Amino acid sequence: MNRRLVAPTPGPETHAHGGRGGAFLRSAGVRFAAIYAALLSLSAIALAVSLWWATVGLLDRKTEQEILTDSQALALRWDEAGLAGLVAAVDERLARDIEDDKIYLLADPSNRRISGNLSRWPAEVIGQKMWYDLPIARAGARLLSRVAQFDLPGGFHLLVGRDIVVHTRLLSLLTGALPWALGVVLVMAGLGALLVRDLFRRMLANVSATAAAIAGGDFTQRVRLSGKGDEFDQLAETINEMLDRIVRLMEGVRQVSNAIAHDLRTPIARARSRLEDASLHAESPAELHAAIDRATADLDGIAKVFQALLRIAEIEAGARRSAFAGFDLAPLLSDLAELYEAVAEERESRLDTDVPEHLPAYGDAAMIQQAVANLLDNAVKFSPTGGIVRLVATVQPNAIEISVIDHGPGIPSDDHARVTERFFRGEAARSTPGAGLGLALVQAVAQLHGGTLRLSDAAPGLCAVLSLPLPDAQPHG
Amino acid sequence: MRILVVEDDKDVAGFVVRGLREAGHVVEHASNGRDGLFMAVSESYDAVILDRMLPGGVDGLSILETLRAQKHTVPVLFLSALADVDERVRGLKAGGDDYLTKPFAFAELLARVEALARRGKGDAPVVKLIVEDLELDLLSRQVKRAGQKIDLQPREFRLLEYLIRHAGQVVTRTMLLEGVWDYHFDPQTNVIDVHISRLRQKIDKPFPVPLIHTVRNAGYMLRAEPV
Structure with missing residues (x-):
């Protein structure tokens, strides 16, 4: 046992799986962390893009809109008042331009300046319906402007623009902040990833520590619940239920193997000593035969106990659930009653039966038969001379109840819970034949069918009630 | 064989x-x-x-x-x-x-x-099973011994029928439990012995020659000669 607790030394296995890096990448925690980091980065990028669209992009679009509106207004002036009117309008606008961010240039067909605040037509501007970003030197500073060309009738050209140096500043502010933001995002992603991985590990560490402890032989360990009722708690609960069931099964196995070791030792010893005694001391063939026959009978008894144990195990394993079908319990009970009536009569007691005409049930008929037979067997066996054993079947709102009542010595109520354990034999049963497996089988059959076996005091005697779910309550198909 | x-x-x-x-x-x-x-x-x-x-x-x-x-x-x-x-x-x-x-x-x-x-070996359908002076009519489900009518419960009839069908052979308690009751478990008490003894009361007791014999360590046999 202790060997398993020793940490495994890294063997060739590690290499076979691609070494440490491979193991690192295969870690689910690392994968979740990477996914987290990638998602965080993606959302940061999405945020930056929308921020740009909402600030610089908006300003750009607004400027362009302004330029278009302005140029349309100027074109209207040309239509109304011709060249002179347009020149006046341009001059007027420039005069009113306190912020000094507007650019106008009116040029004749050969691109010579007529009016405006540019000294000459910029060489880059060569056509309509396009936006140009021009560096324009004014008042000693090189500034950036967005301009567009509008053609007027008669080959005149109008250039309207706006200073966009503010946009550029904003843009550079944003781009300047971007590396920082990127850095912050990366740090956050990294930290977050570590956090996610850690969280993941902590959640699993709980489960895996429990599993390791159990693998090491400590079956008392359970997965801790955080009490939040989240998915991890649900998982933990499921695992704990599974562990409880395993422990119950193991306990059953332990109990049974102990019982076998103790309870079968006696008959085996008896058979053995009979044989040895006969071999050493038998004085006639007849004596020898008799001893061998008795030993054989002892061995048959042991084989019967094994058969009963195996049958209970078979029932408990639940494999027989595939043989479940609907059937009428009434004739089955009447047949059993008829079988045991004769036995009761021989013992000068009586078996009274009260079973409805039809009793539709669902389950394994052969097993229920055996369970009821065991109950009747017990009842008849323990019933005093002249006593009455009753077999009663009733349909309750949610169950079929088969009661077997005797007026024998009964079972002390302290023992009621224990009589269904294998090999348990009450004080009163010590002197009667049997191995103490009858009620264990009934209990197993009841459980397999989703029913119960209830024992109570019949004052005097025992009332055993095998309760089976109604057929409608059973899943069909 | x-x-x-x-x-x-x-x-x-x-x-x-x-x-x-x-x-x-x-x-x-x-x-x-x-x-x-x-x-x-x-x-x-x-x-x-x-x-x-x-x-x-x-x-x-x-x-x-x-x-x-x-x-x-x-x-x-x-x-x-x-x-x-x-x-x-x-x-x-x-x-x-x-x-x-x-x-x-x-x-x-x-x-x-x-x-x-x-x-x-040739199990031709029969309507009447006869051993010595015991007659079993499978159609009318009547039993007669030495011409005398015997009343049997349905289960007793089937038990007797099984014994007669295997007349001259040993039938074990498990065979009876399976063949007559169709039970495949082992009842702890001697249920079969009790039923056989009831049947004997009706079939053998009133007559000089017993037909149902106990075979030690094995079971029962129905035949005229003692085992």
């Missing part, structure tokens, strides 16, 4: 073969599945006793399936340590006529094999 025993366990096989020979049967033995299949197919037997788990790559179930696929109707009794209800059902579904689990009492095996072998 000619009986084939396919069984790999030397001790069990030796015991069974010796016992069957003592009972007056001609017995052949195969210790693995391949030989067993070969012998079962090539020779003619009155009954085959077949172990389920056999060496030689051919297990008892496949031997039986091969036999039945070739329309071989020889009665087959499984003798197996596989005692689960499901295993039993599998054996019978595959075409087995009877299923006995190990450990077993030889008397039980002998009674069952003899019942099987005899059953194989």
